[in-house]
Amino acid sequence: MSALAFDRVKDALKSTCPGGAGMSFGLILVLLVTIPGLFVTYTSMDYPAGFFLGNLLFGVVGFPLLGLLYARIWKL
Numbered sequence: 001m002s003a004l005a006f007d008r009v010k011d012a013l014k015s016t017c018p019g020g021a022g023m024s025f026g027l028i029l030v031l032l033v034t035i036p037g038l039f040v041t042y043t044s045m046d047y048p049a050g051f052f053l054g055n056l057l058f059g060v061v062g063f064p065l066l067g068l069l070y071a072r073i074w075k076l
Contacts, residue, residue, distance in 0.1 A: 002029065006070040014076070022071030026064030034059025 006025055013021035038055055041047065 002066065003070060006067070006074070010070075010074055010076060019068045019071050019076075021076045022067035022069070023064050024067070025070065026067030029063040029067070030059050034063065 009025065010021060013024045015021045015024065034056065038052055038059075041055070042052060
């Protein structure tokens, strides 16, 4: 699903630096997926702090890397 979203918005994410469009897409995913997901999980369930830290690191590191991968595949 994220590849389809990237294909739709790649033209709006043009950047002069290599991979800049991918990093922008990754930041958008962090803001739209990771932060709200962590908020909902934190307010509705009782998990240890390591669970939230792991999910935060996964989103903050994983989504920008995914965006860089997409930018490389689409040659942006």
